[in-house]
Amino acid sequence: ATFLIVTSFLSTVTYLGAPVDGTLTTSSTNVFSLDVLSKIHTDYDTTMEASSDFGHIVAATPNGVFRPTFPADISALIHLSLSQPTPFAVAPRGKGHSSRGQALASNGIVIDMPALGHGDHHLDHRINVLVDGMYVDAGGEQLWIDVLHETLKFGFAPRVWTDYLHITVGGTLSNAGIGGQAFRHGPQISNVHELDVVTGTGEMISCSAEVNPDLFFAVLGGLGQFGIITRARIRLEPAPKRVKWVRLAYSDVHLFTKDQELLISNQASRSGFDYVEGRVQLNRTLMENRRSSSFFSASDLARLTDLAIKTGSITIYYIEGAMYYDDNTVTSVDQKLVAVLEELSFVPGMVFIRDASYVEFLDRVGREKQKLWSAGAWDVPHPWLNLFVPKSRILDFDAGVFKGILRHANPVGLILIYPMNKDKWDERMTAVTPPGDEEVFYAVGLLRSAAGDAGAGGENGLEQLERENAAALDFCDREGIGCRQYLPHHASREGWMRHFGAAKWPRVAELKARFDPRAILSPGQGIFSPVT
Ligand code: FAD
DSSP: OHHHHHHHHHTTOOEEEOOSSSOOEEEOOOHHHHTTGGGEEOOHHHHHHTTOOTTOSOOOOOSEEEOOSSHHHHHHHHHHHHTSSSOOOEEEESSOOOSSSTTOOTTSEEEEGGGGGOSTTHHHHHEEEETTTTEEEEETTOBHHHHHHHHHTTTEEESOOOSOOSSBHHHHHTTOOOOTTHHHHOOGGGGEEEEEEEETTSOEEEEESSSSHHHHHHHTTOTTSSEEEEEEEEEEEEOOSEEEEEEEEESOHHHHHHHHHHHHSHHHHTTOOSEEEEEEEEHHHHHHOOOOOSSSOHHHHHHHHHHHHHHTOSEEEEEEEEEEEOTTTTTTHHHHHHHHHHTOOOOTTOEEEEEEEHHHHHTHHHHHHHHHHHTTOSSSOOOOEEEEEEGGGHHHHIIIIIIIITTTOOOEEEEEEEEEEGGGSOTTSSOOOOSSSOSEEEEEEEEEEOOTTTOTTSTTSHHHHHHHHHHHHHHHHHTTOOOEEESOOOSSHHHHHHHHHHHHHHHHHHHHHHHOTTOOBOGGGOSSOOOO
């Protein structure tokens, strides 16, 4: 079917040349030179690989996988789709590290974005550091780990990182890109100066807060609905060399959240953690599923288990902090760290400190992934649920979910919890934060894996984890917690309308009608139905 489509397309297409300043330049090009046809792969192995994702929960087979050489190829593919009586869906796929089929395209075409960075000469040209401007231009298909290594050659680095770096720039900017630096600098989408985007009408448009701002803000956190990011200009800062990497244990959630909020407050900038995250460790996990990591040794974990037993806590909490330093601050960093620790109320003695290079610290989950991969524990179902919870309700959430619904759970995986400042998010972006005026909200990640050998219906199997997720969402609804999902998944149009809220939904629908009127982009998000 794809070949029939392509044949009819070949005789008609015109594509838009790359703009330099936000104005569109149109040029007719011999489409045969774009070689669109030869870049669509329909063999079994390739389409199967693009039929699933990190979540291993849903599957959807595309008709083909498109491997673009240049951004203009993507434009040509979209024109091809639009030239059909019934356009086919087009899903850009970065690393496919979504959990619920967001980068899949049933019976459509998946764009293998990393293909843009392949080939003899491409990589060099698709990550360009401009030291004077303190920014890097990175292809939307580039992995953050590659952006890190390239920028470090110049002594610089982006300011905000996701916990895992082997995912693409376009993939995280389509969501938000949050991590322990976001309290200070906002999410990754708050650190972008400019984008090149191929819209759902096939136009190639450069945009920024000043030039084509509607498209710029639509695409940031836009879940792939308005255009395909082919380049992002990302802000840089001088990179530190090393990191004091700290975990502090708490048995009392009040003290834990109070300290986290202190650390992300303006006054705490004086205290100087450059990164603040946190975790919840369920008691049962410590008792039954203890696993030493690159951070906690077996003896550290034994001490934490003792703490859980002695205090009778259902949950133990850790603040994870990092303080950057370099040659100039190497002599003062310990003193500064001690000063910060003195302000905090963790359980006396329950402080764990590592010294790591900046890269070692940032790529910590990459190392964990290698271990899980080797143990056959990476390619398992991941029914992840991420929520943004208003600060005023985080203790209710703790009581209802961690100490209630998950009280007896023994999850494989992680539970993250850390606060962020809302004023670092730009309301004009599509990304969603909890409604209301509260300045602080928490990111809570139930990042659990279904146990491989338990079977879908067994203890810790996919069905049980899905039931617990549904119960947590029900609890939030019932109690009016005012959560919003991050990396969202909603099964109905009503769910999406509630997600964006009365303020944002009409705008999202209007932008969709403008930039992707046939609704061909990223159908796996399940927000809009194709317009026939
Ligand atoms: P994909 O899964 O390939 O795509 C995601 C969505 O974006 C799809 O809808 C796709 O169509 C669209 N898309 C992909 N590329 C483009 C593009 N160039 N232009 C427009 N749309 C595009 N997220 C955080 O914020 N913080 C974290 O700390 C974090 N840690 C993670 C750790 C792990 C181990 C994993 C698996 C995920 C983590 N995530 C985190 C989530 C991650 O940011 C998202 O799942 C992200 O989408 C993954 O990038 P990807 O390249 O795999 O995107």
